[in-house]
Amino acid sequence: MKEEKKSGGVPVAIIVGVLVLVVLGGVLLYRSSATPSPNTAKPANASPQPQATISTQNAPPGATPPNAVGPTTASVIIEEFADFQCGSCGASYPVLRDIIKAYSGNPNFRFVYRNFPLQMHDKAYDAAVAAEAAGLQNPAKFWLMEEQLFTNQATWSINQNYRDIFVEYAQKIGLDVDKFKADMSGMQAKTRVDQDMSRGKALAISSTPTVIVNNKIIPYAEVTLAGMKRIIDAEMQKSTATQQAPPQQAAPASSGVNSNAGNK
């Protein structure tokens, strides 16, 4: 039988050397890439990131009436394109919910939710249909179903019996379950989802959540409570200044989203 050869400390030295390199590399990588959490740490007066402007003039209106909070005459209109199975949308949900609560009742504030289920999320389309089916019974129930879907995302998104889970949510929020099931299978809720998706595609939405404030796409890192408040307040101030300025100096702050306000 062959004896194992003694090769001194060379292999041990190599192993220890690689371990040291890995630990050092990991620490350096951690230090270079560690950034504050976007939903908590960015100060309210931080410099905003550039916001891309989009034109909504030729885009289809999406589901009409939309799932919206606030009057169509509002000067600040937020439109969110989201996917119930997207983890980042789930992470943004509490922020946008708090924003809606903070500005609820403000005549210059309107929030519109648009379905944009991504193809790679196998249950996202059905989840959007479930939310719309809830909204068909009562528009307020859409928001309750939205809450269920986002707050329990980790549960249903990995369960093959997710449709049964949606029915449980329907029961929980007080829906007529038989009608909910029928609407899940029917065309009306699906058509509304498809209409929202058509609008999103026309606007070249490529990721979720995409949050648009008065025609400006807000970078995801800015979708924080402080960041959104700063943006909304600035838009409201801009609108107020425009209204107070002499007519010859007044210029429309935006056109597309606001011009479509009647559709939202």
Next chain:
Amino acid sequence: MNSQVETAGESRGRWIAFAAAFVAVLGLADAVYLTVHHYTATPVPCSIFEGCETVLTSLYAEFAGIPTAAFGALAYFVAFSLAILAAYENRTAWKLFGVQVVIMAAVTCWLIYLQAFVIGAFCQFCLLSAITTFLLLLLFAISKVKRAQF
């Protein structure tokens, strides 16, 4: 046997073990990157075009509160150590290496299944890790087919 004379089988085994160590280091670097990403990455939106964030933010990105990638980093480091010991003619190390890469390949198959059928998205860094694991398995299989000695 004269220990100063290296046979063809021993030379082959040594180079296969060094190649395995090299591949394990690639896998280790990938796993360390994913582990660091787990703790530091700023969440990014879900993109139409790729699903890395979907995978890395999924329920399966952690096990018992520890990033899945950290288990991968540990496994690659052990595989690397065993390969280096085998390259310096520790036969037991190569046998243990074989057992480990079979386990790693089985876990990798499960992770690929999760990406394909449960999460519904693929992450390129996870797929790179899968490639390195299967390369390690391939190198071990080659060592058996070629009767490489350690």
